[in-house]
Amino acid sequence: MSKYITAYYSDEVDLLKGVKLIRSKGLEIADVLTPFPVHGLDSVMGMKRSRLSVVAFAGGAIGAISGFAFQTWVFTSAYPINFGGKPLFSVPSFIPVTFELTVLFAAFAMVIAFFITNKIGPGAKTVIHDERITDDRFLVVVKMDETKSDNALSILKEAGAQGITLKGE
């Protein structure tokens, strides 16, 4: 995103109406930054359902399989020890570790995937569009198309947005 426009609303009801109008006019909204979660914003913005659950399942499945396989390898061939006369390959004793590794892998997969998709995390450069988005402002970030810049500005004005500014290099 090289060039973009930011504009803000000072009320979430206006925000919902405005976002709906902006999208109906064909402008693409990159992001909306709000001081608190606004009900119904996701559907108004047309956001698709997060695929984080798919990542969680994949991570969990890898954790379960690798945890079970590793224990099987260790306890049956790499370092077999007889615990209390139990068979070397005893599934019940593998369950707790398998469970823990499932949870661990699923959690790490989700955190890492979340960092990557949102471009946040250690070392990421943060852009603060407006310092009052943690206070009382609802900021809309709109992607800018060079050929239709006047059009975009007028649509935002029509949608009742305030403080319309052009940003980006």
Next chain:
Amino acid sequence: MDKQKFQLNSNTRNILFAMIGFGLLSLAYGMFGGPGAKRVAASLLLNNIYFIHIGLVGLFFVTVHAIAESGWQTSIQRVGEAMSAFIPVGSVLLLLLFVLGGMPLLFEWTHTEHLDALLLKKVAYLNVPFFYVRFFIITGAWVILWYFVRKTSLQMDTGDLKYFHRMRTLSAIFVVFLALSTVVASWDWLMSIDAHWFSTLYGWYVFSSMLAAGIALYIILLFLLKQMGYMQHVNVEHIHDLGKYLFGFSIFWAYLWISQYLLIWYANIPEETVYFYVRQKYFPNLFYVNLILNFVIPFLALMTRNSKRTFAVLVPVSVIVFIGHWVDLYQMITPGVVGGEEAGIGLLEIGLTIGYLGLFFLVTFFSLSKAPLVPEKHPFHKESLEYHTNY
């Protein structure tokens, strides 16, 4: 237009009476020419406890949400109240089973003339008079609390907020009492079948089984009511939350199952392992079927969001879980009462369960027809209708 009052049509009523009749016939078959008195007693105990459990979950559902002051369930809570109408019926039937000759058939510790050293040590707790004292305290409190919760819920239809606050107090009493009493009840009615054996986790294991089974039947009932043309306001959002409960309680059950099994398996002390030894020796298939029906299938089938929001997935899974927890109770009761060689699942067991299911539905539908289907004066009624859940 949504029908506000439930009416049991004669067709459904005839089907339910046929089910009860079939149950009575198979009971007669069991008593006079079939598999023997022990299997009859075991089967009656199983079904009584199973359907009392489900009735308790109906009341638990109503009360626990009343304490939490949640709003989404108010438009479907009359179904839970109706389910709980089986508590007094089931308690009376259970008492009849114990009084009319069930005790010596079910419980080894009632044969006081030849008790071994281990059972003699337990006589202070496991004796017939004290058993009945506990029985009357537990079921009596259940019935009294059921009566007052139901009464308060009906009074709430006047719109007076006084009853809303009273409901919360009653609910808190019931939920705390239920948590304690189901544990004691499971010792008395289930664990004392294998009187030599003990498990600290048993009470909560039974409790988790009961929660999953109750929610499963709740979903089935809602589906049936919707098919009959009632409760049209129930939408995917309500179904989604019930699906989450079913999913969560199934995992909770599996967690307690493995916790109980793992410790006994690890320690390998004969007086503890005897329980699983009998079950794995004589019921090797049921032992694994139990785990597949109650954990593997609901876990995999209800994992995605969409499956929890579709009746076409949720109802079959609920039926599977309902059957699964019947199997779970079967393998708790039968090995101890009947013994490995003579046990079986035949006309008697299946017929009696169908009969009890018919009776349960009859009581539930009768109770549903006594009050408006939706408590419209409930403070959270509108919230429940407009309920929306993202994940």
